[in-house]
Each structure stands twice: as C-alpha cells, then as structure tokens.
Amino acid sequence: MTLFELYERHINPGLAGLLRFTGLDKVESHAEGVYVWDTEGKRYLDFLGLYGTLSLGHRHPRVVAAVKAQLERMPMSVRVLISEPTTRLAARLAELAPRGLSMVYFGNSGAEGVEAALKFARFYTGKPGFITTEGGYHGKTLGALSVTPREPYQQPARPLLPGVTVVPFGDAKAIEEAIGPDTAAVIVEPIQGEGGIRVPPEGYLREVRRITQEKGVLLIADEVQTGLGRTGRFWAVDWEGVEPDILVSAKALGGGVMPISATLCRPEILSIYKSEPLIHSSTFGGNPLAAAAALVALQVIEEENLPQRALEQGQYLLAGLAQVQRAYPEFIQEVRGRGLMVGLEFSDADIGAVVVAELASRGVLTAFGLNNPKVVRLEPPLIVEKSHIDQALEALSEALKATQLAFEGVL
Incomplete structure (x- = not known):
C-alpha cells in the first residue's frame, strides 16, 4: 500500500480525494526558501505558504539554528x-x-x-x-x-x-x-x-x-x-x-x-x-x-524589513494579475488584496478548482478559500523575488489557457 493510500485510509479520505483531483496526490520530501520538492523529485513554487504561515519561507536558517540551539538546552x-x-x-x-x-x-x-x-x-x-x-x-x-x-x-x-x-x-x-x-x-x-x-x-x-x-x-x-x-x-x-x-x-x-x-x-x-x-x-x-x-x-x-518587501512585491504581483485578468475576463471576476495577501475570484468554484490543478501540474502551489471556494488565494513567502512572481504569472496564464480549453462549449 502506498503512503498516499495509507493517508486516505487512516487520516482523511475526503481530502485525499480532493488532492487526487488537483493532481497533488504526492508525498512531500523537503523544502527550502520558496520551493518544495515531492518524493518523485518534482519542484514546486510555494505560492500558498501554508496559508500565510511561511512568511520567512521554508526552513529559514536563523530560525532553524535557534530551534536547534534551544533543543540542546x-x-x-x-x-x-x-x-x-x-x-x-x-x-x-x-x-x-x-x-x-x-x-x-x-x-x-x-x-x-x-x-x-x-x-x-x-x-x-x-x-x-x-x-x-x-x-x-x-x-x-x-x-x-x-x-x-x-x-x-x-x-x-x-x-x-x-x-x-x-x-x-x-x-x-x-x-x-x-x-x-x-x-x-x-x-x-x-x-x-x-x-x-x-x-x-x-x-x-x-x-x-x-x-x-x-x-x-x-x-x-x-x-x-x-x-x-x-x-x-x-x-x-x-x-x-x-x-x-x-x-x-x-x-x-x-x-x-x-x-x-x-x-x-x-x-x-x-x-x-x-x-x-x-x-x-x-x-x-x-x-x-x-x-x-x-x-x-x-x-x-x-x-529584513519584510512588511515593506511584502508591500512592494505585492504591488508587482497585483499589477501582473490585473494583466492576466484582462486576458481572461470570462474567468477572473476580480483581483484583490493587500501586500502579499492576494485573491483571485473566479466566476465559478469549479473553474477555480481546475486552475489550482493546472497550476500544480506546472509546479505552482495555491489553494482556494475555505469560506469562499470561488477565490484562489496567493500568499507566497515575504522573501519572494520578482523572478518567482514572473514564474507564477506565466504558469497562471498557461493554466487559464488549459482551463479555457477544458471548459470550451460548457460556459
């Protein structure tokens, strides 16, 4: 039995089904900075950041060192x-x-x-x-x-x-x-x-x-x-x-x-x-x-003045997302947020779910809002670089193009 099957049997079968639908029926292996790798060697750009938890990125060396030192004491x-x-x-x-x-x-x-x-x-x-x-x-x-x-x-x-x-x-x-x-x-x-x-x-x-x-x-x-x-x-x-x-x-x-x-x-x-x-x-x-x-x-x-960094990088991300919205107005109803707390509201929750899956297939992790599944939220680490944002925006454009093909004749 695979590790994913064990998770499905013993932890949460419903969530396992959702992960399978979005193509995330994988096992995480390790992480560093803004990236996560699965056990198959695939690298993901983490634009979810554990729902806003990973502001410093994965395994920030100073935090890890502090915990190790305290562990010894x-x-x-x-x-x-x-x-x-x-x-x-x-x-x-x-x-x-x-x-x-x-x-x-x-x-x-x-x-x-x-x-x-x-x-x-x-x-x-x-x-x-x-x-x-x-x-x-x-x-x-x-x-x-x-x-x-x-x-x-x-x-x-x-x-x-x-x-x-x-x-x-x-x-x-x-x-x-x-x-x-x-x-x-x-x-x-x-x-x-x-x-x-x-x-x-x-x-x-x-x-x-x-x-x-x-x-x-x-x-x-x-x-x-x-x-x-x-x-x-x-x-x-x-x-x-x-x-x-x-x-x-x-x-x-x-x-x-x-x-x-x-x-x-x-x-x-x-x-x-x-x-x-x-x-x-x-x-x-x-x-x-x-x-x-x-x-x-x-x-x-x-x-590292991360609040100011969040403000500047967030403005860059919002500007890029606004361009993507103009290209796909039938899908994206609104782009909104402040700093690096950003949401894309889709016309339908099913469209948002497909976009999340398509982004994952292109190595970008996101998720929808628990109280509003029409919204896909982007909360990358505050250490994110503009090159990472460009990578995510390119993946989003490709994901929307694939979603458009999937919903052709449906909408």
Missing part, C-alpha cells in the same frame, strides 16, 4: 519554573504590539488563540455575547467555530456557543445596530483570509473601534493570517491606526518552523490571573522551542 518547560525564551518573547511582543497590549497568553494555533480571546472577553466583561462577520474565519474548535459562520462546518457540531450575532463584513453600522446589553466583544479580521481575501472599505476598522469604545464593548482583532508584515504593515490594524483590546497572532509567528499563537491583551483584561492564575493554561503553549523560533522570526521580519 531544554525543549520543553517544566512549567513550575520560568522559561527564559517564553518570557523574552512576551516582552518583545508587548513592544511590537499596538499600544496598550502588554499582556500575552501563548497557545499553539490560531484557533487556540481565538478561544483564549473569547474566554478572556467573557471573564472581563461578564457578558456572553459576540458579534462576528459574514465570511469571517476564526478557527474550527468549538468556540472559534461559533464565530466562524460557515454552515457546512457549523451544522454537524451544533449546538455552538449561544449569543453570537453575524453581520455583513465591512458594514460598521450593522455592528453598531447589533450591539446589545449582553455583547462582550466584536471579533473581526482586518482583511478576511478564508472569506476570500476581502479588504473592507477604508475607515471601516476605525469606525468599528469608535463604536466599540463608545458602547463599552471589546474589539478583538484576529491577525492570525494578516499580522507580522503580510499586508505591508507589521499589523494590518496599523493601516488605520487602530488599537484593539485583544489581538490574536499565530501562523507566521513561529517562523515557519514551530507552531505558536499569542493572544495579546490590555492588562486589565487579564486581571483575573491575579486571583485565578491557572484559570486558562496550555501545557505546550509558548514552549521554549516555539518561543525561540518566534523571537528570531520577529528579528528577521524587522531586520
């Missing part, structure tokens, strides 16, 4: 003594965070970070309700799923958290009208990722911040995918100078080597720790290996 904390890398990471994040976010809780994933944010909001306000947005994606654990309004994911897990109100994304007035006496917090992505790389109208976040402050409601910024330079600013909320009450970071925080999340809060929100220090905790959250990776990842992001 102490890979896991005993938890009854203080971990040096974990503590130094918390202090550094507090320095880099929007003003006022000086307390940090560490988890292992974006969903864990969101779970913590929801609990902290309830602890602090004593209220149960949350407002989230259509198309928003905050994770698939039970609490995070409750504020991720996608019916196919939610329905089999019901009942979810009560008191969640869903409003249109980009509509600050709808948030204002939805806030009630039981609302603890509003949770929002500065740019929706899985919702299809949706950029809200200018001023939206500022208005949401004003409304939540006036109403005495917390604002949770989910920067799991948008943070750490991805959109051309260190945090995506920086585009509008917004200072949330809670900010969730993950994905790229581990430097593409270790999983870690950080839930950053104003100190008063975590005042409950003074009387109940173990009310929310994680055995592996912020472990020394992950913290060592994150510390160096933050250094690399700053020293």
Whole structure:
C-alpha cells in the first residue's frame, strides 16, 4: 500500500480525494526558501505558504539554528519554573504590539488563540455575547467555530456557543445596530483570509473601534493570517491606526518552523490571573522551542524589513494579475488584496478548482478559500523575488489557457 493510500485510509479520505483531483496526490520530501520538492523529485513554487504561515519561507536558517540551539538546552518547560525564551518573547511582543497590549497568553494555533480571546472577553466583561462577520474565519474548535459562520462546518457540531450575532463584513453600522446589553466583544479580521481575501472599505476598522469604545464593548482583532508584515504593515490594524483590546497572532509567528499563537491583551483584561492564575493554561503553549523560533522570526521580519518587501512585491504581483485578468475576463471576476495577501475570484468554484490543478501540474502551489471556494488565494513567502512572481504569472496564464480549453462549449 502506498503512503498516499495509507493517508486516505487512516487520516482523511475526503481530502485525499480532493488532492487526487488537483493532481497533488504526492508525498512531500523537503523544502527550502520558496520551493518544495515531492518524493518523485518534482519542484514546486510555494505560492500558498501554508496559508500565510511561511512568511520567512521554508526552513529559514536563523530560525532553524535557534530551534536547534534551544533543543540542546531544554525543549520543553517544566512549567513550575520560568522559561527564559517564553518570557523574552512576551516582552518583545508587548513592544511590537499596538499600544496598550502588554499582556500575552501563548497557545499553539490560531484557533487556540481565538478561544483564549473569547474566554478572556467573557471573564472581563461578564457578558456572553459576540458579534462576528459574514465570511469571517476564526478557527474550527468549538468556540472559534461559533464565530466562524460557515454552515457546512457549523451544522454537524451544533449546538455552538449561544449569543453570537453575524453581520455583513465591512458594514460598521450593522455592528453598531447589533450591539446589545449582553455583547462582550466584536471579533473581526482586518482583511478576511478564508472569506476570500476581502479588504473592507477604508475607515471601516476605525469606525468599528469608535463604536466599540463608545458602547463599552471589546474589539478583538484576529491577525492570525494578516499580522507580522503580510499586508505591508507589521499589523494590518496599523493601516488605520487602530488599537484593539485583544489581538490574536499565530501562523507566521513561529517562523515557519514551530507552531505558536499569542493572544495579546490590555492588562486589565487579564486581571483575573491575579486571583485565578491557572484559570486558562496550555501545557505546550509558548514552549521554549516555539518561543525561540518566534523571537528570531520577529528579528528577521524587522531586520529584513519584510512588511515593506511584502508591500512592494505585492504591488508587482497585483499589477501582473490585473494583466492576466484582462486576458481572461470570462474567468477572473476580480483581483484583490493587500501586500502579499492576494485573491483571485473566479466566476465559478469549479473553474477555480481546475486552475489550482493546472497550476500544480506546472509546479505552482495555491489553494482556494475555505469560506469562499470561488477565490484562489496567493500568499507566497515575504522573501519572494520578482523572478518567482514572473514564474507564477506565466504558469497562471498557461493554466487559464488549459482551463479555457477544458471548459470550451460548457460556459
């Protein structure tokens, strides 16, 4: 039995079928920088970047070295003594965070970070309700799923958290009208990722911040995918100078080597720790290996000015994609994004799926949005060069030409 067949039998048969359809029924072998190789020796240009995780590329040498060094010292904390890398990471994040976010809780994933944010909001306000947005994606654990309004994911897990109100994304007035006496917090992505790389109208976040402050409601910024330079600013909320009450970071925080999340809060929100220090905790959250990776990842992001690089390379990518769109207007409805967080919305999800498969056959990895399968997202490492972008654009043009032939007489 092949390794892929073992995966299909023992892990996820449905995903295995999807991978087979897209021509990705392969086994990954190794990776470096912007490239991945399978066990058959084929090289792929990674324009998915583990859904925005690999901002520094695969196996960044400084991050790998930091993890190796920490592994030789102490890979896991005993938890009854203080971990040096974990503590130094918390202090550094507090320095880099929007003003006022000086307390940090560490988890292992974006969903864990969101779970913590929801609990902290309830602890602090004593209220149960949350407002989230259509198309928003905050994770698939039970609490995070409750504020991720996608019916196919939610329905089999019901009942979810009560008191969640869903409003249109980009509509600050709808948030204002939805806030009630039981609302603890509003949770929002500065740019929706899985919702299809949706950029809200200018001023939206500022208005949401004003409304939540006036109403005495917390604002949770989910920067799991948008943070750490991805959109051309260190945090995506920086585009509008917004200072949330809670900010969730993950994905790229581990430097593409270790999983870690950080839930950053104003100190008063975590005042409950003074009387109940173990009310929310994680055995592996912020472990020394992950913290060592994150510390160096933050250094690399700053020293190599990756936010500015994301902005410049993103403008180049968007300009190239606009040219491709003009050549295939019947397929591509819209090109949008900010920095190196870019989406192509196709006229039909099936067309997008075929394009993903055709790109894979040409050695370029992409994927569609989990909350919007009509959108193929492009989130390459922030170290990507223009030559890599040119390679991806050429592959996309060829993929669209092949898709056009496949759908000839159908559309």
